[in-house]
Amino acid sequence: MTATAELMDFADVVERFDPVLGLEVHVELSTATKMFCGCANAFGAEPNTQVCPTCLGLPGSLPVVNGTAVESAIRIGLALNCEIAQWCRFARKNYFYPDMPKNFQTSQYDEPIAVNGHLDVVLEDGAVFRVGIERAHMEEDTGKSLHVGGATGRIRGAEHSLLDYNRAGVPLIEIVTKPIVGAGERAPEVARAYVTALRDLLRALRVSDVRMDQGSLRCDANVSLMPTGSTEFGTRTETKNVNSLRSVERAVRYEMCRQAAVLAAGEKIVQETRHFDEATGSTSPGRRKETAEDYRYFPEPDLVPIAPSREWVEQLRTTLPELPWERRKRAQEQWGLSDAELRDLVNAGALELVAETVEAGAAPGEARSWWVSYLAQQANTRGVELADLPITPEQVARVVTLVAEGTLTNKLARQVVDGVLDGEGGPDEVVEKRGLKVVSDDSALLAAVDEALAANPDVAEKIRGGKVAAAGAIVGAVMKATKGQADAKRVRELILERCAQ
Numbered sequence: 001m002t003a004t005a006e007l008m009d010f011a012d013v014v015e016r017f018d019p020v021l022g023l024e025v026h027v028e029l030s031t032a033t034k035m036f037c038g039c040a041n042a043f044g045a046e047p048n049t050q051v052c053p054t055c056l057g058l059p060g061s062l063p064v065v066n067g068t069a070v071e072s073a074i075r076i077g078l079a080l081n082c083e084i085a086q087w088c089r090f091a092r093k094n095y096f097y098p099d100m101p102k103n104f105q106t107s108q109y110d111e112p113i114a115v116n117g118h119l120d121v122v123l124e125d126g127a128v129f130r131v132g133i134e135r136a137h138m139e140e141d142t143g144k145s146l147h148v149g150g151a152t153g154r155i156r157g158a159e160h161s162l163l164d165y166n167r168a169g170v171p172l173i174e175i176v177t178k179p180i181v182g183a184g185e186r187a188p189e190v191a192r193a194y195v196t197a198l199r200d201l202l203r204a205l206r207v208s209d210v211r212m213d214q215g216s217l218r219c220d221a222n223v224s225l226m227p228t229g230s231t232e233f234g235t236r237t238e239t240k241n242v243n244s245l246r247s248v249e250r251a252v253r254y255e256m257c258r259q260a261a262v263l264a265a266g267e268k269i270v271q272e273t274r275h276f277d278e279a280t281g282s283t284s285p286g287r288r289k290e291t292a293e294d295y296r297y298f299p300e301p302d303l304v305p306i307a308p309s310r311e312w313v314e315q316l317r318t319t320l321p322e323l324p325w326e327r328r329k330r331a332q333e334q335w336g337l338s339d340a341e342l343r344d345l346v347n348a349g350a351l352e353l354v355a356e357t358v359e360a361g362a363a364p365g366e367a368r369s370w371w372v373s374y375l376a377q378q379a380n381t382r383g384v385e386l387a388d389l390p391i392t393p394e395q396v397a398r399v400v401t402l403v404a405e406g407t408l409t410n411k412l413a414r415q416v417v418d419g420v421l422d423g424e425g426g427p428d429e430v431v432e433k434r435g436l437k438v439v440s441d442d443s444a445l446l447a448a449v450d451e452a453l454a455a456n457p458d459v460a461e462k463i464r465g466g467k468v469a470a471a472g473a474i475v476g477a478v479m480k481a482t483k484g485q486a487d488a489k490r491v492r493e494l495i496l497e498r499c500a501q
């Protein structure tokens with residue numbers, strides 16, 4: 001039997017079952033250094049160049065907590081309306097995997113830094129759904145395995161594996177929801193909206209670059225079903241590392257349909273981790289899930305407990321920026337958006353980006369138009385989330401300024417943006433490298449105008465005879481000759497001046 005034959009129709013699923021969701025989001029903090037050592041925390045360096053005895057877990061090395069990471073954890077907890085623990089400590093989570101050189105992950109277990117909060121998420125029709133936050137805890141990332149020679153990039157079938165420990169020890173915050181009940185048929189949408197809202201929040205806090213495509217924001221989706229009307233949770237599966245917002249929604253929907261088919265056939269759900277396949281939109285079994293006992297958690301003996309003073313917590317509260325929901329309200333007022341326009345912006349994941357672009361100096365209308373049209377299109381063709389496009393709000397603002405100053409036409413501006421997206425550098429660099437400036441220097445333009453007039457003597461004659469409309473053809477010729485870089489308005493003026501002489 002194929003996997004698809006084992007799915008129940010979604011409409012039937014929601015009639016017969018109530019889904020329960022649990023979302024675990026891991027976010028890599030963008031601190032300068034790692035969680036427990038002084039190694040650089042930067043994405044994309046040569047493999048195994050950002051390592052030391054501590055993050056490699058060599059005997060005799062001792063960890064020291066990164067204070068900035070603790071600060072970020074507290075700020076995240078506060079923004080999620082959590083209680084900040086008076087006292088908390090780290091725990092060792094023991095398991096073996098080649099990308100984890102210490103053979104345990106330094107994490108937090110029953111004494112996390114932040115507990116019991118909530119995040120309100122806005123659904124597509126504007127309804128607000130409150131998601132409970134169980135806890136946010138501090139931990140460290142593992143290294144990365146690269147499985148070579150297999151068809152899937154996964155360990156099964158690979159010829160060999162390569163290990164890169166640069167990521168080992170990078171500060172992570174794991175944010176875990178309380179079981180999400182009552183979402184019903186909107187469960188897939190709620191899952192997506194929650195991750196979107198959380199990403200926007202983390203972005204506003206400036207604690208992480210929240211790039212799902214680069215793994216600095218990762219989501220594991222727990223799903224279970226219970227018969228409609230029941231209150232006893234079913235067995236959950238946990239789909240790992242779903243790396244786009246769309247995939248979160250698809251993975252939850254798929255698991256609902258798969259589990260329903262299993263349950264309807266009178267079989268049991270196995271508690272296991274599953275893997276989401278972007279290409280097929282399906283999940284497949286990973287490893288059987290360890291239980292907490294398997295991890296043999298125990299308090300980390302090499303690190304002192306953390307007891308954030310109330311003064312410190314309150315001081316950090318004052319550093320919270322305008323949060324997305326406050327920003328939404330203000331943006332709507334200041335930018336004069338209708339409810340529908342605001343919703344589109346939020347649903348496109350563009351609100352934060354537009355707000356930051358405006359902060360960087362662009363007019364709201366321009367900022368909004370870039371993100372929801374041209375850049376949204378680019379994200380779509382590249383198959384990435386808008387926020388994951390390799391262009392920053394500051395760079396977009398710079399392009400807007402260049403257009404406003406008359407250095408670029410809209411058409412040239414799009415070419416500049418393309419250059420930035422293709423990794424050619426910032427806007428000014430691309431303008432320079434691709435030679436994209438608008439030519440408004442009269443002497444350069446005049447030469448092109450004279451050439452075009454000479455090449456089209458009959459048109460020139462008409463203009464001289466008073467048929468001003470004929471100038472359009474010459475403007476066209478000049479634009480063509482200058483590859484669209486001429487200031488069309490000025491060209492027209494020059495043509496008329498020339499023909500009046």
Ligand SMILES: Nc1ncnc2c1ncn2[C@@H]1O[C@H](COP(=O)(O)OP(=O)(O)OP(=O)(O)O)[C@@H](O)[C@H]1O
Pocket residue numbers: 020021022023024134176177178179180222223224225233234235236238
């Ligand atoms: N029956 C259930 N169905 C769906 N979700 C559940 C169910 N029970 C618990 N959850 C949710 O699943 C998530 C479990 O995450 P948690 O980090 O607590 O444990 P874990 O997945 O066992 O551990 P690990 O961090 O090692 O993956 C939480 O969001 C929780 O609310």
Ligand SMILES: [Mg+2]
Pocket residue numbers: 024174176
């Ligand atoms: Mg977890």
Ligand SMILES: [Mg+2]
Pocket residue numbers: 024220238
């Ligand atoms: Mg988990």
